[in-house]
Amino acid sequence: MKKEFKQEIKKKVDLKNMNQAEKDLSTMFGKMILKKSIIPFILILLSFFGTSSFITNIWARFGLTLAVTAGCFYYLKLYRDKLQQLKYYEGKVIYFQKKENQYELLLKNGKLPIKLNIKKGLDENNVKKNQILRLYYNEPEKVAIIVK
Structure with missing residues (x-):
């Protein structure tokens, strides 16, 4: 099972066999995803470090950070799927x-x-x-x- 997974990853990101149009497309989409990921990254940092003054329990802060991280991951995944159309x-x-x-x-x-x-x-x-x-x-x- 691990070999199949590694082969699937190699098929998706094989920069040596990409033509120039695919390389341009991947770099452009990567830059667009990076621009969209600035706000989720700030939200994740704020949810962990910014809530220390009013949420004293570390586990509650950790749970909130995990929830925000999952939401941000889902948001970026939807944006990536939108780009691949x-x-x-x-x-x-x-x-x-x-x-x-x-x-x-x-x-x-x-x-x-x-x-x-x-x-x-x-x-x-x-x-x-x-x-x-x-x-x-x-x-x-x-x-x-x-x-x-």
Whole structure:
């Protein structure tokens, strides 16, 4: 059982066999998860050290810290699962424009065009009109990574 578990871990995080798009995606998602984990980390520290003045029992403080830690872990797990909802799009670029802090991209994939609003992960130097583009897109966070 331990061998199967170790092999499953090696399959998930094999940096040597990743292509450049997967490496970019993992670094970007890692940075996004780190930004989201600042507040839970502060809550965990406050629940243990900040409650010492009004909860004198160490076991009650420890139980509260465990409850806060479990809640923060669940919150970060849900956010990670939200980031892993990727769709693959391939098509010809019809329209590409930068609006305020996001990009607007219109791809023609087959008969129907697909409109994507992208906030992070897209380099405007790599996208040109009438270019065939392949990308992974995350709808909830509006993140796109171009596959070369």
